Amino acid sequence: MKLYYSAGSCSTSCHITLEESGLKYEAVAVDWDNPSDPNVALVTKLNPLGTLPILITDEGAQLDQNLAIHAYVADKAPRKELLPPAGSVERAEALNWLSFVCSDLHKSIGGLFGVKSYSEDPAVQAAVRGHLVDKSNELLTYLEARLAGKDYLMDKVFTAADAYAFVVLGWCQWLEIPLTPYPTIQKYLARVAARPAVAKVLKEEGLT
Numbered sequence: 787m788k789l790y791y792s793a794g795s796c797s798t799s800c801h802i803t804l805e806e807s808g809l810k811y812e813a814v815a816v817d818w819d820n821p822s823d824p825n826v827a828l829v830t831k832l833n834p835l836g837t838l839p840i841l842i843t844d845e846g847a848q849l850d851q852n853l854a855i856h857a858y859v860a861d862k863a864p865r866k867e868l869l870p871p872a873g874s875v876e877r878a879e880a881l882n883w884l885s886f887v888c889s890d891l892h893k894s895i896g897g898l899f900g901v902k903s904y905s906e907d908p909a910v911q912a913a914v915r916g917h918l919v920d921k922s923n924e925l926l927t928y929l930e931a932r933l934a935g936k937d938y939l940m941d942k943v944f945t946a947a948d949a950y951a952f953v954v955l956g957w958c959q960w961l962e963i964p965l966t967p968y969p970t971i972q973k974y975l976a977r978v979a980a981r982p983a984v985a986k987v988l989k990e991e992g993l994t
């Protein structure tokens with residue numbers, strides 16, 4: 787398997803799930819800020835939407851959506867319990883969390899990276915930013931309550947949803963969304979960061 791990722795982006799979460807899975811894989815860094823990086827042209831050709839992650843499976847299939855990559859990798863390593871077994875209610879609950887991170891958290895917090903693309907008008911930018919910050923805080927308040935008393939999103943077991951949540955929540959530090967009102971989330975992030983596979987990926991991507 788080959789994963790194309792850009793350091794610190796949502797694709798880092800797929801890198802973490804791959805590392806946690808213990809499966810054999812190759813991780814290829816793509817530097818969006820360096821137009822002469824040949825991987826930029828390659829991944830743009832592979833995925834005309836111009837987004838990462840991209841996973842090329844051993845069968846030669848291309849997956850370029852976070853949710854599908856997490857589920858595919860988790861299913862390839864069932865003993866690691868990165869997702870509960872298919873057909874169980876726990877599986878549906880874990881997918882519920884993955885979808886929350888992908889459709890809600892990623893879009894609100896991650897949306898703040900792209901505020902300038904909405905308009906050149908500073909007033910419009912400020913309004914968009916204000917809306918996304920409010921929405922992000924609403925989601926963080928919800929998550930703070932749902933994580934109470936739990937080690938991970940699925941309670942005692944680390945899943946692919948935690949890999950994805952960890953990366954997206956980590957963006958708050960770059961986006962001036964203080965996490966001080968959310969002590970449970972802060973402890974959760976420290977718990978995930980302390981996992982050997984997570985620490986290894988962060989080091990490899992130059993994030994620590």
Ligand SMILES: N[C@@H](CCC(=O)N[C@@H](CS)C(=O)NCC(=O)O)C(=O)O
Binds near residue numbers: 796837839
């Ligand atoms: N729908 C895709 C979106 C992935 C996505 O938003 N990727 C971002 C990074 S977090 C990206 O590659 N953006 C292109 C860029 O930064 O130029 C998914 O959920 O996997």
